[in-house]
Amino acid sequence: MTKTAEQPKLLNIYQKLVEIRKTVDVFVKDSQGYGYRYVSGTQVLKKIREKMDELGVLLVPIVLNQNHSTFNYTVWDRENKRERPKTDFVVTGDMKYVWINADDPSDRIEIPWQYMGQQDDISKAFGSALTYTERYFLMKFFSVPTDEDDPDARDTAKQNGKIDKKENGKNKKASKNQLDYIDALISRRVTADWTKEMLYEKLKETMGVDKEPSEWTVEEASKAISIITGRFE
Structure with a gap:
């Protein structure tokens, strides 16, 4: 068998x-x-x-x-040395x-x-x-x-x-003054369509990071400030 x-x-x-x-x-x-x-x-x-x-x-x-909306802002045109309007489409x-x-x-x-x-x-x-x-x-x-x-x-x-260089801008934690300044810049841009949380998420996406601002380095905080003031002001 x-x-x-x-x-x-x-x-x-x-x-x-x-x-x-x-x-x-x-x-x-x-x-x-x-x-x-x-x-x-x-x-x-x-x-x-x-x-x-x-x-x-x-x-x-x-x-x-699916929901659609637009987000209007300005970017700096380096070639013509002036601001120009830009529109992004937001899909959620x-x-x-x-x-x-x-x-x-x-x-x-x-x-x-x-x-x-x-x-x-x-x-x-x-x-x-x-x-x-x-x-x-x-x-x-x-x-x-x-x-x-x-x-x-x-x-x-x-x-x-x-090499772990803790004290350079890539590893040193962002200061409270930097983070407070970023928060103030973000708060000024809150609208009915764009909450503070949404603006922070967009900022992180643009920076290429997914960690919370409290974990940002000096270099990342400086980059965030440059993005906000360069793209939206």
Whole structure:
């Protein structure tokens, strides 16, 4: 009598997501933007997609609604040495991400989410909103630690031969006077359509950072002031 091969145990969607989470480690920040290194969506997806394919897990974004508005400001035209008006399109809305078990499509998890994008072209605003949102959804859902969140980051940097210059502008924390000045500049620009929180989020996006102002360095605070006074005044 021959033995039949034992069938592998099928995992439910929760168990599959746990297995995917196990493959996630500290991502190397390989994307450069405005002098700030951050985890790119491409890197996040590359790390996770292989395991999703192996386990048969789908991630489906579903946009539920969409709101549009415009944000008018001025920029400095260096060539003509004068200010010129500029308009950005802002796209916001509610959405959800759905994790689906390909072995049993009725086995799924829905996660409510929101998106926001701002560009000088409305289609680009929508596209960048989805791209940015997906990256951070995956990072938050799987609790992806970045280098800055890693308590051993400083030791790791030393092991890799990186020099830690705490007292230069790139590492020294921004002063209270700097942060208070930034807050005052932001407060002056609050409107019915643009809350202080929204303006701060736009500023962080422009700077290429996602940490709170209280964690900014002297260099980042100086950059924030230059952006606000250069773009909006």
